[in-house]
Amino acid sequence: MNASPPALDSADTDISVSSSSASRVDFLRAVLALGVGGFAIGTGEFVIMGLLPEVAKDIAVTIPQAGHVISAYALGVVIGAPVLAVLAAGWGRRALLIALMAVFAAGNFASAMAPGYVSLNLLRFATGLPHGTYFGVAALVAATLAPPGRRARAVGLVMLGLTGATLVGVPIAAWLGQLFGWRAAFVFVGVIALIAVVLLRRDIPDLAAPAGASPWRELGALKRKQVWFTLGIGAIGFGGMFSVFSYIKPTLIEVAGLPLGGVPFVLALFGLGMVAGNLVGSRLADKSLMRTIGGLLVYAALVLAVFTFAAHNVYTAAFNVFLIGTTVAIGPALQIRLMDVAGDAQTLAAALNHSAFNMANALGAWLGGVAIAAGLGWTSTGWVGALLALAGMGVFWWAVTSARASERPGATQRAPSAS
Known part of the structure; x- marks a missing residue:
């Protein structure tokens, strides 16, 4: 099977708007609208990590058990992205983005009223359902409007809303959560999501679904081996950051001795790291996609391993948290890689x-949570994270080896370049 050229450069692109027809102002307004939606989603996803002790106390569970609320949201994203991307293959892109953001807003308002542990888990699962499809479609819109050679940077601009949320949205929501209770944080997220709905309706063109779009065509992405390799790199290698950040508040307080009032400032450092990583990573990806992916996995393993030692001092811990934030630099690179290997199944691949x-x-x-519950200590999450990053590097090596093997003369299938 011959490799398809990047679908964003083909006549079958999911967004039937050429970059030459979109003015710079229209592009920036569209990216801003998409980014505000990403800001809402990023705030909603990450704020719970800074409020786990408050959530655990309010619903009468342990902190590791409260961490399952994070997993419930993530599971919603994992399931919702492929299901909604396939079912909505024939939807117009603006209508789909608005619907997804409206569901996200409703989920956060409902989460703020959850009476207990089970209901909160179920509501966070439901709130996570539109997450992946929203970002997948948003990335396709931005990349299609981008000038040649700047696709990763365009995706990075959309992702800047997500990463910027950790710099601004999460600290504000965490402050509101500490002042008025954790439920106020979810109300704040819901309000931002409603603002995003208004901007999406105003600034995104009324784009029809691509010709020939269908659920069956989208499912074609699942037949491509390199799609699965790329997803594996993200699912495993990126897990290291979450192993540390999910328990960052109790670790900083119990190990580094950080006062409770200092937590929002350290969370802001993490957000600043995410913004810096997103900007730098997207530029590197436009220059050398596969080298960027491999290099960033090694970098993540080193930074996460160092956290085990740095966490014992407030200042070294804070600096290391900033560095951990920069490991999101791999995000735009993996997004573009999926677009390149997905053929004409762009929406599903981007959402996945x-x-x-x-x-x-x-x-x-x-x-x-398993490492902490086993008595290995709060800092054990650093070792867990480093091992996950190295495991992701193993998947990356496997992907490159497979792609090169298929490029050899006589190979029955040619994969997109691994260079």
Whole structure:
């Protein structure tokens, strides 16, 4: 099977708007609208990690048990991304984005009213369902409007809403949660999501679904081996960050001796690291996609391993948390890789990238909780994270080896370039 050229450059692209027809102002307004939606989702996804002790106390469970709320949301993303991307294959892109964001808003308002542990888990699962499809479609819109050679940077601009949430949205929501209770944080997220709905309706063109779009065509992505390899890299290798960050608040307080009032400032450092990593990683990916992916996995393993030692001092811990935030630099690179290997099944492949990331969320949070519950200490999450990053490197090596093997003369299937 011959490799398809990147679908964003073909006549069958999911978004029937050429970059030459979109003015810079229209592009920036569209990216801003998409980014506000990402800001809402990022705030909703990450704020719970800074409020686990409050949640655990309010619903009468342990902190590791409260961590399952994080996993429930992530599981919703993992399941919702492929299901909704396939079922909505024939939807217009603006209508789909608006519907997804409206569901996300409703889920956060409902989460704020959850009476107990079981209901909160179920509601966080439901709230996570639109996450992956939203980002998949948003990335396709941005990448299609981007000038040649700048696709990763365009995706990075959309992801800037997600990463920027950890710099601004999460600290504000965490402060509101500490001041008025953790439920207020979810109300805050719901309000931002409603603002995003308004901006999406105003600034995103009324784009029809691509010609020939169907659930069966989208499912074709699942037949491509390199799609699965790329998803595996994200699902495993990116889990290391979540193994540490899911328990960052109690670790900083119990191990580093950070006062409770200092937690929002450290969370802001993490967000600043995410913004920096997103900007740098997207530029590197436009220059050398596969080298960027491999190099960032090694970098993540080193930074996460160092956390085990750095966590014993407030200042070294804070700096290391910033560095851990920069490991999200791999996100735009994996998104573009999926677009390149997905052929004409763009929506599903793009959405599955966020399924993989949230599978990493669930895996990292769960393994980190297992290590803590086993008595290995709060800092054991650093070793767990480093091992996950190295495991992701193993999947990356397997993907490159497989792609090169299929490029040899006589190979029956040619994979997209691994260079």
